[in-house]
Amino acid sequence: MKIETFKDLESTYEKTALENELITIQCWVRNNRSSGKIGFLNVTDGTARNIQVVYKKDIINNFNEVNRFTVWTAIEVTGNIILKENEDKYEINATNIKLLATSDSDFPLQNKEHSFEFLRDISQLRPKSNLFNAVMRIRSEASFAVHAFYHHFNFIYLNSPEITENDGEGAGENFVVKTKDNKNFFGEEAYLTVTGQLHAEAYAQAFKNVYTFGPTFRAENSHTNRHIAEFWMIEPEMAFNDQRYGMGVAEAQLKFVIKWILDHCQYELKICAKKNDENLINKLKKYLTKSFPIIDYKDAVDLLKKHQEEKQVIFENKDLYFGMDLASEHEKYICEKVYDMPTFIINYPKEIKAFYMKLNNDDKTVAAFDCLVPGIGEVVGGSEREANIEKILIRCKELKINPEKLQWYIDLRKYGYYKSVGFGIGFERMIMMLTGIENIRDVIPFPRFPGSIKF
Amino acid sequence: MKIETFKDLESTYEKTALENELITIQCWVRNNRSSGKIGFLNVTDGTARNIQVVYKKDIINNFNEVNRFTVWTAIEVTGNIILKENEDKYEINATNIKLLATSDSDFPLQNKEHSFEFLRDISQLRPKSNLFNAVMRIRSEASFAVHAFYHHFNFIYLNSPEITENDGEGAGENFVVKTKDNKNFFGEEAYLTVTGQLHAEAYAQAFKNVYTFGPTFRAENSHTNRHIAEFWMIEPEMAFNDQRYGMGVAEAQLKFVIKWILDHCQYELKICAKKNDENLINKLKKYLTKSFPIIDYKDAVDLLKKHQEEKQVIFENKDLYFGMDLASEHEKYICEKVYDMPTFIINYPKEIKAFYMKLNNDDKTVAAFDCLVPGIGEVVGGSEREANIEKILIRCKELKINPEKLQWYIDLRKYGYYKSVGFGIGFERMIMMLTGIENIRDVIPFPRFPGSIKF
Numbered sequence: 088m089k090i091e092t093f094k095d096l097e098s099t100y101e102k103t104a105l106e107n108e109l110i111t112i113q114c115w116v117r118n119n120r121s122s123g124k125i126g127f128l129n130v131t132d133g134t135a136r137n138i139q140v141v142y143k144k145d146i147i148n149n150f151n152e153v154n155r156f157t158v159w160t161a162i163e164v165t166g167n168i169i170l171k172e173n174e175d176k177y178e179i180n181a182t183n184i185k186l187l188a189t190s191d192s193d194f195p196l197q198n199k200e201h202s203f204e205f206l207r208d209i210s211q212l213r214p215k216s217n218l219f220n221a222v223m224r225i226r227s228e229a230s231f232a233v234h235a236f237y238h239h240f241n242f243i244y245l246n247s248p249e250i251t252e253n254d255g256e257g258a259g260e261n262f263v264v265k266t267k268d269n270k271n272f273f274g275e276e277a278y279l280t281v282t283g284q285l286h287a288e289a290y291a292q293a294f295k296n297v298y299t300f301g302p303t304f305r306a307e308n309s310h311t312n313r314h315i316a317e318f319w320m321i322e323p324e325m326a327f328n329d330q331r332y333g334m335g336v337a338e339a340q341l342k343f344v345i346k347w348i349l350d351h352c353q354y355e356l357k358i359c360a361k362k363n364d365e366n367l368i369n370k371l372k373k374y375l376t377k378s379f380p381i382i383d384y385k386d387a388v389d390l391l392k393k394h395q396e397e398k399q400v401i402f403e404n405k406d407l408y409f410g411m412d413l414a415s416e417h418e419k420y421i422c423e424k425v426y427d428m429p430t431f432i433i434n435y436p437k438e439i440k441a442f443y444m445k446l447n448n449d450d451k452t453v454a455a456f457d458c459l460v461p462g463i464g465e466v467v468g469g470s471e472r473e474a475n476i477e478k479i480l481i482r483c484k485e486l487k488i489n490p491e492k493l494q495w496y497i498d499l500r501k502y503g504y505y506k507s508v509g510f511g512i513g514f515e516r517m518i519m520m521l522t523g524i525e526n527i528r529d530v531i532p533f534p535r536f537p538g539s540i541k542f
Numbered sequence: 543m544k545i546e547t548f549k550d551l552e553s554t555y556e557k558t559a560l561e562n563e564l565i566t567i568q569c570w571v572r573n574n575r576s577s578g579k580i581g582f583l584n585v586t587d588g589t590a591r592n593i594q595v596v597y598k599k600d601i602i603n604n605f606n607e608v609n610r611f612t613v614w615t616a617i618e619v620t621g622n623i624i625l626k627e628n629e630d631k632y633e634i635n636a637t638n639i640k641l642l643a644t645s646d647s648d649f650p651l652q653n654k655e656h657s658f659e660f661l662r663d664i665s666q667l668r669p670k671s672n673l674f675n676a677v678m679r680i681r682s683e684a685s686f687a688v689h690a691f692y693h694h695f696n697f698i699y700l701n702s703p704e705i706t707e708n709d710g711e712g713a714g715e716n717f718v719v720k721t722k723d724n725k726n727f728f729g730e731e732a733y734l735t736v737t738g739q740l741h742a743e744a745y746a747q748a749f750k751n752v753y754t755f756g757p758t759f760r761a762e763n764s765h766t767n768r769h770i771a772e773f774w775m776i777e778p779e780m781a782f783n784d785q786r787y788g789m790g791v792a793e794a795q796l797k798f799v800i801k802w803i804l805d806h807c808q809y810e811l812k813i814c815a816k817k818n819d820e821n822l823i824n825k826l827k828k829y830l831t832k833s834f835p836i837i838d839y840k841d842a843v844d845l846l847k848k849h850q851e852e853k854q855v856i857f858e859n860k861d862l863y864f865g866m867d868l869a870s871e872h873e874k875y876i877c878e879k880v881y882d883m884p885t886f887i888i889n890y891p892k893e894i895k896a897f898y899m900k901l902n903n904d905d906k907t908v909a910a911f912d913c914l915v916p917g918i919g920e921v922v923g924g925s926e927r928e929a930n931i932e933k934i935l936i937r938c939k940e941l942k943i944n945p946e947k948l949q950w951y952i953d954l955r956k957y958g959y960y961k962s963v964g965f966g967i968g969f970e971r972m973i974m975m976l977t978g979i980e981n982i983r984d985v986i987p988f989p990r991f992p993g994s995i996k997f
Contacts, residue, residue, distance in 0.1 A: 092696070092750065094696045113782045113960070115958050116958070132750050132782075133698075133748050133749040133750040133751075133781070134696055134749070134750050134751070159957040159958040160958050161782075161958035161959070161960040187782075187958070187960040188929070188958050188959055188960040189958070190956070190957045190958040191956040191957060193956075194956075194957050211741075211744040211950050211951070211954065212744070212748075212957070214744075214745055214748035214749065215747070215748045215957075220748060220749070223698065223700065223745070223748075223749075224698060224749075226699075226700075227698045227699040227700065230689075230699050231689055231693045231699065234685075234686055234689050238686045241547070241549045241589055243588075243678065243679060243682045244681075244682040244685050244686065245678065245681075245682065245987050246757070246774055246986065246987060247987065247988070248772060248987070248988040248990060248997070249704065249757045249759075249772055250717075250759075250771070250772055250990050250995065251995070251997070252995040252996060252997065254722075260721070260722065261722060262705075262719050262720065262721065262727065263719070263720045263721065263722055263724075264717050264718070264719060264734065265717065265718045265720060266715070266717065266718065266761050267709075267715065267716060267718055267761070269718075272717065272761055272763075272771065272992060273771075273990065273992070273993060273994060273995035274992075274993040274994070274995065275995060277995050279704075279719065285997075286666075286987065286988060286997065289666040289667070289669075289997075290669055290678070290987065292670070293588050293667075293669035293670045293675060293678075294588040294589070294669065294675070294678075294679075295547065295587050295588040295589050296588075296589070301756070301757065302701070302704045302756065302757065304704075304705075306721050306722070306727050308727075316705070316727065316728075317703060317704055317705055319701055326588070327568045327587075327616075327642075474643070495666050495996070495997055496666070496997075499666065501645070501646040501648075501649075502614040502645040502646060502649050502667070502670075503570050503571070503614040503615050503616035503642070503643050503644070503645040504616070504643055505568070505616040505642040505643040531701065532700050532701060532702065532703070532741065532745065533702070533703040533741060535703060535705050535728065537727060537728070537729075538728060538729040539728060539729070540705065540706070540707040540728035540729065540730060540732050541707060541950070542703070542706070542707065542740075542741065542744075542950055542951075
């Protein structure tokens, strides 16, 4: 195998076969220091970990030129691989170093700590930092792991539309799509999608198991570290199956992705752990060892009340009652303090959930399930779907939703609609879980939030 | 292995081990006919090909009920597998058939031919037809094959933003994104993206090899069978590499996906071939056997002129000259009549190509490459990128593009930008190639085009 990238080097099975091997590789300078007759370049070609290149005045013919190479200069290095005992594993003993393209000295990512805000402002350059390189590599691997999981289990991938005629039934504020001269290109008002679920349900009625994985949008003027205007969602939908089955798939998918990242991104995880959360890797491993706990919404409220009263736990929102929407602090308390695991809360009151969720036999709650993850909050939201058209129409009425534009969706139930269950996973929130990154704006390449559209 | 789906049946390695096996499976009725004491259900669970279920009056206890099951009734069948010699391979001898959910008799997909227009109008139901089931399954497999290809070669997958601040530099008309009360959520005018290339280039400068695969948008009032307002694009970008390298990757990716579909979707391809193009499978196989021909734009124009003059080929657009934009009829003539293969046309005049394409040494042409596919036209469009800032700014001026909002992109060249090459593949056009479907509106689940936003 010809070695063309650092990844090829990393992937070479027999490390000892590399000893003294002469290679030529194109890469960027990350760091350059020298002491008189010997210099050290820290280089990367973006495909794997950084490597040290040693260059000596008496070996290369342009020592002084190389000495002046600034950060992110593009170069071609020829040299011999020297195996090492420490974690770096190998370095390159340069015999020749060629300049390919210079890098201006105003390169903003010098070797010092920068704030996340500063880096967000140079989103086009931040993947050149070690941390963002690791985060975006984990994001890429996690994305592939998601596809690998569903493909393995024969789920059909569908692309639900980004531009839709319905405005999301209370799932949040919508963006409107117009032509430049402010016309309705599609003949009527059109919106950016807030969910692919309705379309996924249609496809599940033809393929049994399907999933979407694409961008969704919320025009919410939200400035939390968990909300963003443009984000990616994974939305599987499974016909013939129920709430418990859906929860099983959600847990299996999360665990599959965690396992995949532990198996494929050890180096990147270590960088993330060092910068974000030293306990990151142990935490992820722990999530694999146990079943995710499941608690009924009703029991969760009782438990919160009990801990407020008996354990003097202090919540900002103290009014705890059946029917309330759990606040972020409550959700975090349950998954962080009570279980310290990703935790399913199920069977929420119908009043605080969407019109399409299956009404339970108690006539009060719906067969919903949210999965809350420590440090993040809701990562999964799902439910079994209501298969009965009359019940859906009653829910629409109660929630003041005009079912007219949803007729096609509701009518799916006319044709052999036995059961269906599905959920949405916020892809960025999953990446927060995998990297320990605390702000959702830092796990997507070019974040979109109120007032920010740069790039 | 417990058999739960028809796919499990299909995947069972030792077919003979299935003989007489008792299974229970949930599925939908596609067809139901009987003659006195014996009935035949054609059923599907959406995971694989349809299967025949034989039900006999003296075996099942609800023969008359089953007899009345309409198309797309959901049922649970228990019975024994009977292996067959013909292409169907097996059928099920029912011992019990249970109704799970009825299907209204107005189900619009009865067993007759429907026009594509009619089916487009019921996009939520059309995957239940054999043809659309096959097309969308091929689409799903092709999508996975794309990810598998780039993942295998260590390309980093990035999600370029859907909402951007720049309006695409002449790549076509943009959609504008507003809030419901007609405000600029992002503080300035925002657009739906027409390409992820600019952002991919930024990431290639950190990871070497990257790709995007996501939705892109054009607000063009176009009614051809090759244009659509919302479509998916695959956009790889490779730092340190040139035009020829990019063409190699494009050809390799197309061939990889074709091979994947030939290997994984024989059944679906046969359905497509039968309905759309009986030569489909041979055509796809042929594409694998040869290198894609490459012709210079200049030579292509000369060749068209020559054939117009000497071979009496009749074009609608007769004015052929260096500098012209090739019309669809010219492109088709070259790839269909001259080569009968996917064909690269390279080195177009700079005037008809984008500002970021690398200027060739002749100062007249750019290092662009389009790949034209018989029956479809342009499927791939790409180029080596201009690495020289001064040259880019001159091109912006010539093309009357304000470089202000592109400064971040142009400035990528300040930091070790040696070379970069990339291309975009229209995913839907690739699916047209793989399925023989002639209208782009029929290879995407919910097509968006002028005046059409239903669902």
